[in-house]
Amino acid sequence: MATNLYIVYGGQSAEHEVSLKTAMTVLQAVDRSRYEVRPVYITREGLWCAPWPLEGELTQPEQLRRMPEHTSKAASIGAILAEMGEQPCVVFPVLHGPGGEDGTLQGLLELAGLPYVGNGVLASAVGMDKLMTKRILETHGIRQARYVELRQQRWETKREEALQELEQEIGYPCYVKPANLGSSIGISRCADREQLLAGIELALRYDAKLVIECEIVGREVQYAVIGQEEPRCSVGGEFIREPDFFDYDKKYVQGGLVQQIPARLTPELDEALRETAIRTFRALDGAGLMRIDFFVTDDGRAYLNEVNTLPGFTAISMYPALWRETDGIAYTELIDRLIALALTRQPLLRQEVLV
Structure with missing residues (x-):
């Protein structure tokens, strides 16, 4: 019996549209002769739509929107999970952000006993939370930009005190980021107090917990890790672009980005960053895939910027x-390898051992 491949996409996060772009690219590339492909769309309201057989060509993300059969989240999720559990399958989540990349979906699939592509509950949850990632990597001696945490409650009750601390500890320019979000959504570069105030208000629209970092002037170099017990790391790559903030619009709307692979690094620095990427993957208990990004300054110093436990698979x-x-x-072979890794890491639901 052919393995059913469920591509789960959409979701309730601010990265809904990015997820549709990723899903379309994966669906266009997957080898349909090897799998029975079943897309599963999650609406912005969190309703799961019935899987549908993929037929014909996909030309735009709008073709992936469906209408749910149920009006409650629980009913829709239960119906889809029951269908998945009746036959050999593997789930490929391509949901970015909270509700898909943060361990919540992974925990649901673990409870249902369904194999899935990518990182497990722990790595997904920690990797999504920028503050937790930083704290864990600090214990492993991995260099990062100086940062502070800001909670919404403190901002609302002790605003002036918080501002003074930010200006003293971080200064300008700085970056304000929601702790749990990706694709540069809700992030602001702030050069003065007025911009800082606006950046904090914007970020609090997406998360009640923020990260404020000092600016590292340098190029962003990215690495891809794949595997489980013996992970492997790619060469480094970077986008050739102007040295300004790489926001959502520049990433996904404007286009025209040019990739430089390998990145412009000395062999020694490239090797050191590959080793650090592997250390990061293991420190976070990674599995399947992870993209790890660094800032590299002109004098060759490297700072880990962030990790992405479910990196995008769009055309760029x-x-x-x-x-x-x-x-x-090739893209199709990469999908096959990730699915193969998922099938070797079956969900483990351990029973209590009575002595």
């Missing part, structure tokens, strides 16, 4: 491009 995404340039792995 760096993760698949890095493996193509490292090992010659």
Whole structure:
């Protein structure tokens, strides 16, 4: 019996549209002769739509929107999970942000006993939370930008005190980021107090917990990691672009980005960053895939910027491009490898041992 491949996409996060772009690219590339492909759309309201057989060509993300059969989240989720559990399957989540990349979906799939592509509950939850990622990597001696945490409650009750601390500890320019979000949504570069106030208000629209970092002037270099017990790291890559803030619009709307692979690094620095990427993957208990980004200054100092436990697979995404340039792995083969890894890591629901 052919394995059913459920591509789960959409979701309630601010990265809903990015997820549709990723899903379309994956669905266009997957080998339909090897799998029975079943897309599963999650609406912005969190309703799961019935899987549908993929037929014909996909040309735009709008084709992936469906209408739910149920009016409650619980009923829709239960119906889809019951269908998945009746036959051999693997789930490929391509939901970005909270509700898909943060361990909540992974925990649901673990409880249902369904194999899935990508990181487990722990790595997904920690990797989504920028503050937790930073704290864990600090214990491993991995260099990062100086940062402070800001909670919404403190901002509302002790605003002036918080501002003074931010200006003293971080200064300008700085970056304000929601702790749990990706694709540069809700992030602001702030050069003075007026911009800082606006940046904090924007970020609090997406999360009650923020990260404020000092600016590192340098190029962003990205690495792709794949595997489980013996992970492998790609060569580094970067986008050739102006040295300003790489926001959502520049990433996904304007286009025209040019990838430089390998990145413009000395062999020694490239090797050191690959080793650090592997250390990061293991420190976070990674599995399947992860993209790890660094800032590299003109004098060759590197700072870990962030990790992405479910990196994008759009036409301009760096993760698949890095493996193509490292090992010659085509997009379709990369999907096959990730699915194979998922099938070797079955969900483990351990029973209590009575002595």
